[in-house]
Amino acid sequence: MSTANYQQETVFPPPLVEGNQTFHSVTEAVCRVVEAPPSKGWLASFAMALLGLAVLGVSVGWLIWEGSGIWGLNQPVSWGFAIVNFVFWVGIGHAGTLISAILFLFRQKWRTSINRFAEAMTIFAVICALLFPTIHVGRVWLLYWALPIPNQMGMWPNFRSPLLWDVFAVSTYFTVSLLFWYTGLIPDLATLRDRAKSKVAYYAYGMFALGWRGANRHWQNYEKAYLILAGLSAPLVLSVHTIVSFDFATSVIPGWHTTIFPPYFVAGAIFSGFAMVLTLAIPARKIFKLEEFITVRHVENMNKIILVTGMMVGYAYAMEFFIAWYSGSAYESWTFINRAFGPYWWAYWIMWSCNVITPQLFWSQKIRQNMTASFILSIFVNIGMWFERFVITMSLHRDYIPSSWDYYRPTIWDVGCLIGSFGLFFTLFLLFLKFLPAIAIAEVKGVMPQADPHWEGYHADHHHSADHAHAAGEKHHG
Amino acid sequence: MSAHGPVFRDNPKLDPAVAGTLVKGGYAVGGLALLISVAGGFAGGEETRKQFFFSYLAAYMPFVTITVCAMFFSVLHHLVRASWSTAVRRVAENIAGNIPLMAVLFIPVLLGMHDLYHWSHHDAVEHDPILKGKSGYLSPAFFVARAVVFFVIWFAIQHFFRKNSLAQDESGDVSLTYKMRRLAPISTLLFALTISFAAFDWSMSTSPHWFSTIYGVFTFAGGMMGFFAALALGILWITGRGALTSTLTVDNFHDVGKLMWGFMVFWTYTGFSQYFLIWYGNIPEETIYYITRQNNGWMSVFILLVVGHFFAPFWILMSRHTKRSRAMLGAGAAWLLLMHYMDHYFMVMPVLHHHLHFHWLDLTTLIAVGGLFVAAWAQRTVKHNLVPVKDPQLLASMGYENAV
Numbered sequence: 001m002s003t004a005n006y007q008q009e010t011v012f013p014p015p016l017v018e019g020n021q022t023f024h025s026v027t028e029a030v031c032r033v034v035e036a037p038p039s040k041g042w043l044a045s046f047a048m049a050l051l052g053l054a055v056l057g058v059s060v061g062w063l064i065w066e067g068s069g070i071w072g073l074n075q076p077v078s079w080g081f082a083i084v085n086f087v088f089w090v091g092i093g094h095a096g097t098l099i100s101a102i103l104f105l106f107r108q109k110w111r112t113s114i115n116r117f118a119e120a121m122t123i124f125a126v127i128c129a130l131l132f133p134t135i136h137v138g139r140v141w142l143l144y145w146a147l148p149i150p151n152q153m154g155m156w157p158n159f160r161s162p163l164l165w166d167v168f169a170v171s172t173y174f175t176v177s178l179l180f181w182y183t184g185l186i187p188d189l190a191t192l193r194d195r196a197k198s199k200v201a202y203y204a205y206g207m208f209a210l211g212w213r214g215a216n217r218h219w220q221n222y223e224k225a226y227l228i229l230a231g232l233s234a235p236l237v238l239s240v241h242t243i244v245s246f247d248f249a250t251s252v253i254p255g256w257h258t259t260i261f262p263p264y265f266v267a268g269a270i271f272s273g274f275a276m277v278l279t280l281a282i283p284a285r286k287i288f289k290l291e292e293f294i295t296v297r298h299v300e301n302m303n304k305i306i307l308v309t310g311m312m313v314g315y316a317y318a319m320e321f322f323i324a325w326y327s328g329s330a331y332e333s334w335t336f337i338n339r340a341f342g343p344y345w346w347a348y349w350i351m352w353s354c355n356v357i358t359p360q361l362f363w364s365q366k367i368r369q370n371m372t373a374s375f376i377l378s379i380f381v382n383i384g385m386w387f388e389r390f391v392i393t394m395s396l397h398r399d400y401i402p403s404s405w406d407y408y409r410p411t412i413w414d415v416g417c418l419i420g421s422f423g424l425f426f427t428l429f430l431l432f433l434k435f436l437p438a439i440a441i442a443e444v445k446g447v448m449p450q451a452d453p454h455w456e457g458y459h460a461d462h463h464h465s466a467d468h469a470h471a472a473g474e475k476h477h478g
Numbered sequence: 479m480s481a482h483g484p485v486f487r488d489n490p491k492l493d494p495a496v497a498g499t500l501v502k503g504g505y506a507v508g509g510l511a512l513l514i515s516v517a518g519g520f521a522g523g524e525e526t527r528k529q530f531f532f533s534y535l536a537a538y539m540p541f542v543t544i545t546v547c548a549m550f551f552s553v554l555h556h557l558v559r560a561s562w563s564t565a566v567r568r569v570a571e572n573i574a575g576n577i578p579l580m581a582v583l584f585i586p587v588l589l590g591m592h593d594l595y596h597w598s599h600h601d602a603v604e605h606d607p608i609l610k611g612k613s614g615y616l617s618p619a620f621f622v623a624r625a626v627v628f629f630v631i632w633f634a635i636q637h638f639f640r641k642n643s644l645a646q647d648e649s650g651d652v653s654l655t656y657k658m659r660r661l662a663p664i665s666t667l668l669f670a671l672t673i674s675f676a677a678f679d680w681s682m683s684t685s686p687h688w689f690s691t692i693y694g695v696f697t698f699a700g701g702m703m704g705f706f707a708a709l710a711l712g713i714l715w716i717t718g719r720g721a722l723t724s725t726l727t728v729d730n731f732h733d734v735g736k737l738m739w740g741f742m743v744f745w746t747y748t749g750f751s752q753y754f755l756i757w758y759g760n761i762p763e764e765t766i767y768y769i770t771r772q773n774n775g776w777m778s779v780f781i782l783l784v785v786g787h788f789f790a791p792f793w794i795l796m797s798r799h800t801k802r803s804r805a806m807l808g809a810g811a812a813w814l815l816l817m818h819y820m821d822h823y824f825m826v827m828p829v830l831h832h833h834l835h836f837h838w839l840d841l842t843t844l845i846a847v848g849g850l851f852v853a854a855w856a857q858r859t860v861k862h863n864l865v866p867v868k869d870p871q872l873l874a875s876m877g878y879e880n881a882v
Binding site for chain 2: 250260316
């Protein structure tokens with residue numbers, strides 16, 4: 001289907017999979033990426049990612065050896081890059097579950113081509129996120145103190161601290177996301193097992209495929225498990241970032257203590273998560289020739305979600321400013337004026353520009369359907385959302401006593417941890433692309449026209465598509 | 479979807495005789511209740527007059543939020559290019575058609591400004607540095623100007639979407655669908671801003687010192703739930719009169735029930751965010767709002783909302799079975815409408831009464847606004863087709879089934 005055709009508006013949405021696909025060709029197209037030897041491009045990217053991972057190793061190793069004094073923290077800014085990076089990565093981890101769970105419950109079938117991708121990204125982003133509170137505690141070897149483990153000293157975590165709720169919220173989120181991702185993978189792992197040429201691949205995929213044979217009973221159990229996990233994950237999409245927002249909002253610090261924080265953080269998380277899905281999906285669909293599955297329509301839909309959620313965060317920025325003035329509280333209004341015109345004015349305006357202003361370009365359908373523009377704008381959102389958390393955290397730098405005011409400057413080790421976390425993220429993501437099917441093969445087949453037993457192509461009198469259907473019927477088991 | 483697809487074969491019009499009682503009865507009872515309220519409110523002294531205005535505002539807010547949320551639903555349908563909602567969209571458009579009525583019914587709020595809003599007293603503002611600080615926003619002239627802007631915007635949006643939808647009933651022109659889709663995004667944006675500031679102005683500013691950034695979102699969430707409850711009752715009433723019985727099926731009830739439940743939970747989420755952060759932060763300028771509402775008898779209303787607006791419906795309406803039963807869905811929707819009223823009652827009434835105190839004017843004003851609201855909706859429902867008969871998505875909408 002050409003792009004010109006695509007732009008013509010129709011009452012009903014166009015097909016979700018383009019090209020003359022059969023069930024077999026879907027399997028081929030997705031498995032090819034895994035089965036072919038690694039390309040030069042993949043190897044080069046992987047080497048870069050490993051380099052980033054090494055930077056992380058050195059930065060974290062030195063941090064644990066020497067202590068958190070190597071970071072740029074000071075008084076009053078006792079929360080620096082670590083909290084910013086934590087919130088940034090948790091936020092990115094939201095698109096996966098939103099696409100898998102919420103869009104599934106809303107019967108949004110277009111999710112099938114991107115959910116696997118987004119779920120994998122979620123898990124890796126949450127791993128990156130969990131790293132930061134872990135290393136920020138200083139004495140990493142005592143991290144288990146955060147868990148309610150009975151002990152002779154009678155020590156118990158402080159259940160009234162939102163930081164403790166984070167431990168539970170994020171680890172629950174990680175567990176459920178992992179289970180959800182894995183459940184969805186089982187039929188596809190069986191496909192890879194059945195196609196495996198080497199013994200190692202056969203046993204490796206076979207072990208994780210849990211003896212899947214595609215039997216009717218398997219599918220029934222699978223569908224039920226998937227629905228239950230979707231139901232369990234849906235509240236988690238809201239709860240995790242709500243709890244993260246509590247880290248700030250339960251305090252009484254101006255600029256942090258405001259009632260809109262929970263939904264505002266959730267909207268921001270979805271916003272940044274979708275941007276990261278686009279940042280990864282746009283190059284991947286091109287490199288691995290998956291354009292017929294992750295179609296222009298998929299990218300356009302995600303761009304629309306970015307536009308909507310971008311305006312939601314814009315609404316929150318504006319409301320915060322308005323109510324800070326309306327409240328009549330001198331500290332509140334001053335904090336917001338200081339954000340916009342104080343020493344960190346540049347961060348504040350980067351935040352506005354990247355999160356609210358540049359996404360407005362997505363009002364244009366041409367831009368929404370342009371891959372290069374979408375990719376660039378998604379990077380802007382990633383930058384903007386990192387700065388949003390930076391701006392919030394830097395409310396600390398001028399507290400109530402002017403004599404204690406200070407300016408926070410990250411050290412090379414702060415930057416090393418940030419860059420290193422990207423190394424970790426991309427290492428995991430590239431491994432995923434190489435060893436697991438990046439598109440949910442079984443689910444995509446379920447939304448193709450052939451999946452409907454009454455599909456017109458199955459009737460012999462529609463000869464224009466009869467051959468196509470015939471092929472599909474024969475090769476059903478791919 | 480079945481092999482051959484559904485066919486629309488219902489009579490698209492409601493028999494006027496069937497709705498006659500509701501139209502006439504609604505106007506009569508509503509009009510009479512309004513007369514009694516006004517007479518009773520102004521026959522007494524200053525206290526009764528204040529009571530009238532507060533009772534009236536508590537009755538007005540739930541209905542105006544339902545009306546504008548119905549307007550938003552008809553916009554949202556086009557924004558997300560939904561097809562499932564085509565069969566119920568006309569009911570929403572007809573509820574949104576009450577916007578001119580709500581504009582007229584806003585006049586008593588303007589007349590009672592002095593009794594309702596402390597910030598409208600010039601001398602009080604002069605001696606209150608906080609109120610003086612916000613007098614640029616909370617001033618009588620600007621308040622009226624904003625209200626005019628809200629109603630003009632709402633009327634324009636409502637009119638555009640309803641007019642084109644009705645025009646499609648005649649012509650069946652697909653381009654009308656595209657036309658509505660094109661204006662859906664900007665309408666959504668305007669809706670988000672207007673409902674937020676209307677909530678700040680009309681409801682939050684009754685406690686003029688207090689503030690909460692989530693207040694607009696909270697009002698929106700409750701309004702959407704109220705709208706879906708009204709929508710559920712609307713389609714149950716229409717099908718109960720023997721109309722559209724093969725168009726609006728149990729699957730439509732189920733879908734509307736799901737969204738009603740979903741927004742009930744969203745209301746809880748936003749309400750909890752507001753309560754919890756204020757409780758945890760424990761700053762006097764914020765906690766005063768809940769201290770007023772948790773003492774002197776008001777705690778019982780607080781608990782009623784926690785249980786009746788969340789816990790009970792959460793468990794009861796979660797079940798697929800209840801949402802697919804006419805009786806259970808109807809009872810649930812009626813109960814949630816009552817809770818929607820209590821929610822707004824709880825927002826404004828503690829400003830007048832330090833101690834929980836129900837007044838007969840609470841009931842008569844509720845009957846007044848509610849009676850006129852229902853009558854105007856029923857009148858519009860009889861006049862036009864009950865569904866967008868020539869909408870290209872109607873048949874698809876009828877074919878949806880909720881799989882297990």
